[in-house]
Amino acid sequence: MKTRSALTTNQRSLTLLICGSVLGILVAVSDPYVSVTDDTTVVAWVNDTAIGKAQYSQALALYSQEKRSPTNPQDRTLILERLIEEELLVQKAITDGALRNNLGIRQRTLQTMLDSIQSESIATNGTNAESNGKALQGYIEQLRHTATIKWLNQQPTAAQAGQ
Amino acid sequence: MNKIAVNSNNIARASIGLFGLLLLLAGSNTQINWLHQPADTIVLVNQQPVTETALRVARQRSGMLTADISTQGRDQQLLQRLIDDELILQRAEELGILQADPGIRKLLARSAIETVVSKSQALPVTESELVAFYDNHQAVFQQPQRITLQSAQFDDVETANTTRKAVLLGQSLKKAASSTGAEMLPIPLSPLPKHALIRYLGASLTDLALTLSTMEVSQPIIRGDSVYLLQVFKNQPTTLMPLEQVRETAMTELKIRQRRDSLATTLAELKQQASIQFNLALLEQLASTDQ
Numbered sequence A: 001m002k003t004r005s006a007l008t009t010n011q012r013s014l015t016l017l018i019c020g021s022v023l024g025i026l027v028a029v030s031d032p033y034v035s036v037t038d039d040t041t042v043v044a045w046v047n048d049t050a051i052g053k054a055q056y057s058q059a060l061a062l063y064s065q066e067k068r069s070p071t072n073p074q075d076r077t078l079i080l081e082r083l084i085e086e087e088l089l090v091q092k093a094i095t096d097g098a099l100r101n102n103l104g105i106r107q108r109t110l111q112t113m114l115d116s117i118q119s120e121s122i123a124t125n126g127t128n129a130e131s132n133g134k135a136l137q138g139y140i141e142q143l144r145h146t147a148t149i150k151w152l153n154q155q156p157t158a159a160q161a162g163q
Numbered sequence B: 001m002n003k004i005a006v007n008s009n010n011i012a013r014a015s016i017g018l019f020g021l022l023l024l025l026a027g028s029n030t031q032i033n034w035l036h037q038p039a040d041t042i043v044l045v046n047q048q049p050v051t052e053t054a055l056r057v058a059r060q061r062s063g064m065l066t067a068d069i070s071t072q073g074r075d076q077q078l079l080q081r082l083i084d085d086e087l088i089l090q091r092a093e094e095l096g097i098l099q100a101d102p103g104i105r106k107l108l109a110r111s112a113i114e115t116v117v118s119k120s121q122a123l124p125v126t127e128s129e130l131v132a133f134y135d136n137h138q139a140v141f142q143q144p145q146r147i148t149l150q151s152a153q154f155d156d157v158e159t160a161n162t163t164r165k166a167v168l169l170g171q172s173l174k175k176a177a178s179s180t181g182a183e184m185l186p187i188p189l190s191p192l193p194k195h196a197l198i199r200y201l202g203a204s205l206t207d208l209a210l211t212l213s214t215m216e217v218s219q220p221i222i223r224g225d226s227v228y229l230l231q232v233f234k235n236q237p238t239t240l241m242p243l244e245q246v247r248e249t250a251m252t253e254l255k256i257r258q259r260r261d262s263l264a265t266t267l268a269e270l271k272q273q274a275s276i277q278f279n280l281a282l283l284e285q286l287a288s289t290d291q
Helices: A002-029 A034-038 A053-067 A073-095 A103-125 A129-146 B002-027 B052-066 B071-095 B102-122 B127-136 B157-168 B173-179 B194-201 B203-210 B243-273 B280-290
Strands: A042-046 A049-052 A149-151 B041-045 B048-051 B146-154 B221-223 B226-236 B276-278
Touching (some): A042 A053, A042 B280, A053 A073, A053 B280, A073 B102, A103 B071, B146 B157, B146 B173, B146 B203, B157 B226, B173 B226
């Protein structure tokens, strides 16, 4: 009787597991962007990245201006195609490690970040150079604080160990 | 017997669980960043390596600025700077700056194109490839038809006919035309291709001129209020330049096309691998408001 009850319990848990797996499979194979048509700000998704309505409209306006006539359906398809291609190239460059391997991109990204930190600081502290320097230092300190830094081939100095 | 049944149930459960886990990993959108660190890694910043090579480059770049600091002190400063830079880059990635900043996007797209193109450009071109390209693209290596001619403009057909007769008897068109008060068109007396002739004669007269043979004098041609006579001195037909003569041009052209093809192939591959979803409702709505 006891064995039969154990078997029933096992069967029940096995059924639940199968149901869970089936549900998992359904979730895994289901389209992650089914709701794309509900979004009124995105014209297309390329992998995980959205091509915004504003970006598309701006590209269309530029094209139309250059062409000096209103755009037709072929033009619109072409523009969307070009935006998708640009996005794919951007994603490829990121995957290929261009952010770290390409000096120009690295410098430009760092500069953009530093400019943005500085702009925020100016908005808060005005154009006080000392305050702005401190704000940047504070930002970096915060990043260091939350980072995992692991030394491999070289022993950290006292200052580094203290991070 | 019951024990066997329980065991097989456990095995089945474990297998299904494992299968589910595999499906989850395979279906996941998140890329697993398998630890890949170069051999000369000095420090890992959130799993991202800062390498000896990067330090060497930073040393070269810092150059004279840190000449007065000891080597060890300078390296510590540079390493700290590299770590800070890495942290800022990671933050930029988190914030999506790479995708959002138009300038950075352009640089990234250009970098991807350069990577693709440089790979194709590095491949050597064999002689047979070059010959095949030349054979298959002969139109590219053709010298277009060129004509050396003169043209006179008359007020009436009669004068044009008189002049034509004089030319056929051996007088030059210029002399014969000037004796009747006709005007010579200012066409350079050198072999000119179709596109250059059009500038002087217009499309219809040029098409007619191209059909005339060497030393032929046309019949009077009426165009608008004027009558024209054309005399062709030389009509060089379209000629295919021999490969030896256009080898360099052929190589350049082949490389250009290879570059274009490799980019097109890469883009096609990227599109095929990508998950691309269109918001058709919004696109239709935008198209209708545009019209």
